Amino acid sequence: MFQHNRLSNELTFWQKVKELDFVLLISILLLSVLSLFVMYSTDGGEILYHTKSHFSKIIIFFPLMILIAFFNIKWWHNFSYIFYIIIILLLLYVSFFGIKSSGSRRWMDLYLFNLQPSELMKIAIILCLAKYYHRIKIENVNSVTSIMTAVTIILLPITMVISQPDLGTSILIATSGLIILWLGGVKIKYFIYSFIIFLISLPFIISFLKPYQKLRILTFLDPDRDPLGAGYQIIQSKIAIGSGGLDGKGFLKGTQSYLDFLPEKHTDFIFTLFSEEFGFIGSIGLLVLYSIIIIRILRIGAISRSNFSRLFCFGFAFAIFFYIFVNLSMVLGLLPIVGSPLPIMSYGGSSMLATMIGFGIVLSAKINHKQMIA
């Protein structure tokens, strides 16, 4: 049977359906439904713009994810470089013709919604590097050319994203890329060396930061520096989370958010609202849900026969984890404020699209986990 399947190379539709990871699927669905309720709360307990928009995005992107899952992982493997190049081109387009909003040029008008190509790059870079390290011979992994190639693959998009400017997303892209390098077998010493170089050049980098970015770092170090100005967000976020307590203030009863003390509650600070209303118990519940998703993705990576699938799954699982880590650390006052959404929960089409594509490919890897890729 095995042989036959491998030779015939294609599963029937029902076989594919049977092979779907239902635990992962249900978890994602659960998270999506939860995000709708939270969005409903940010709208002040009414079905207003954000709720409707978020709902419509789920309605479009969730089936899209399943559609992606039904494409053979091999196809995604073949498509990886092209995908990366398309996104690079989009980034290029955006840097010239993008919509400018609050000082940065990140978006392109797609008529239905504004697409942020840098969000898609978070997935594209994983795909691209997964393919690269899947194909490269183990002996060549640490050769100068291959490392230079990989680093170029990472540096190209992040320079474009930084110049938008969008520090948060570029950090996320860089980290997602670096993790594939790590998984691919690049020697530890290179990581250590480059970390040291990074530290040395840090003052130099800081001098290149925009004033508002410097302010964010200073504010992070001491939020009470300017409690009504730059420190306001982080102070209010901590108040909201802290006042939530063990079991929260209750659904739709988060005073910090509905009285507008909480800034950007739809996007970066969505966890703050959730945590205020559902408390420590609710927050742990959310983290458990995320953990289930991550563990399922890791499991799929572990059972995949192809290293491409494995690299993508591990890389994507890490990326999801890292997004959550950066977002939570930010709202909990552990990291400076860098714009970084919470996957699925945060309002924002591009972020959800990227995440759903990622989930789709993971599901495809699951369906085709026995598939070898040459």
Next chain:
Amino acid sequence: MIKGNSGIRKTDIINRRMFIIGAAKIIILTGIIVRLFSLQVNENKKYLTLSDKNRIREWKLPPVRGEIVDYFGNIIAGNLKVYQLHIIPEQVENFNYLLSRLKTLLNLSDKKIEKIIKLKNQLKPWESIIVSENLSWNDFLKINNYLYDLVGVKPVMTISRNYPFREVYTHILGYVSQPNEEEILANETVKERFVPGIKIGKLGLEKTLENYLIGTNAIQRYEVNAYGKRINQLEHQKGKQGLRVRLTVDTEVQEACGKLLNDRAGSISVMDIYKGDIIAMYSSPSYDPNKFLFGISNDDWALIRNNPLKPLVNKTLAGLYSPGSTIKPIVALSALENKIVSPSFKVKCTGKIELYGQTFHCWKEKGHGVVSLKNAMKQSCDTYFYEVARLLGVDRLNITAEKFGLGKKVLGDYFDFEKSGLFPNTKWKKNNLGKGWVLGETLITGIGQGYTQTTPLQLCLMTAQIANGGYSLKPRIIVDNNPISNEEAKSKLKEETLHSEQKKLFKDSKNIKIVQEAMFSSTNELYGTSYKSRIDDPKYQFAGKTGTAQVKRISMRERELDLKIEQIPYKDRDHALFVAYGPYINPRYALSIIVEHGGSGSRTAAPIAKDLFKLIIDREDLRNKQKNFEEIEI
């Protein structure tokens, strides 16, 4: 196979490295959970407080002031509904239009309009501007009729102080008005309860009892959003009205005092001789305290301030007068107590005596002939008292006078402007004027002239303490928590003297009796100075002593001219005084009357007492029957 091998080796590396990352993830996740726990569980209280601080804002409303009632429970300082006009700027569509509409409707001055615009710029858009604090009913109706056209205008009904008896109680109660910054800072309670529009006591009992009367603020808690806008009302915490204060005064008597003085400058005090209750305390002329509530107009203020009869001065407490002959009972008592004279001691009055070349005149030019103590008091013979004072000496007289309350504040706890007056002695003169005492000064002190200065209330207290048999009284104007009957008060007074010698003002009660009898004869026997004002009915019969205090030294020429009162300029006329107590049998009340520049005590002051005693004694029953109602402790 090499390729396959490479693939497997690669897989191993990937798995191994994933494992390391997995471990790191668990550590990081733990860190985040610990942080969440510390914020949400450990520091929950702190952040909950901060969150409430964010969202809950309190609005204090002006407290409702406690009422002040007279002995019978009639409200003498109450609260009245007033109509106010507020503008809430954020609700106004067109501010200029609104102002022009209001201007024509209410006849507002340009100055007022400017003030409103200035206020608008100072306040936050949701804070109301008070356009008018006290709108007339007509204006209030007008506003309500045009309300559809006045978007953002809010007619408000609120409560304000009111003095229903107008000028009758001004000098006791004082009045309330808006506090200035100093007054807010000076009083912790006011500071704490201050809200715009609050009124505090500026004078009198309203000022002294501020902390009892003020009441507590009603508090309205609102939930506000990040921009400070009220979202919804959380709770309304009712304020407590200030305490109700009941005074010992009787409005009927107080009003009668005002009528009897009839806008002449002067004062009347009436006191219960056993309880020390002040039944009336009227200073004339008075003014209407209601005018001060919303800021007095310049014209009204000028009228009060420039009145030569000085309505702003509380003459009962802060008016200083020579007691004149009303001091004679004390001189007589002091002489008796010090065994200088006996009732049978006699002096021959020839109309004047000479001392070291100085002549001291008796008021009766022809003299009284040979007079005893009783006759001297009855006819108010100055010569007799010159002689007695000379024998007694000012220092011994001073001791008795001070015992009876002269030179000391009577109600100083309640009225900060009260004056203590003065009864001189040799030491006082040495210390204050740096000169030795002269015997001639003893003589004039003996007839209540010279350095002696007394307030009308001191004279009333002095008389009351003679009337009650020589027991020290603690006068009071606020009803306390332990109502007692007259008899109880009487025996309590005597009982207290057993424990404290200080309370007993006499050595021998016979001496008090002699003085009382002498005062009786002065009013009720022929040739007595107040004989014309006597009441024969024993129910009202009273004993008194007239006094005529010189305002300036009478020159020889004037003495010879013997001018009629109408012929003397007002400012130079003598003050007319009268002190009395009654009924003579079983006395209950003492009073003192002063009419500034009223001429002689017997002609001007004593007749007032006649009218007053009738009223006071008629009301005695009512007063005794008055049930004690909810009392407060002060």
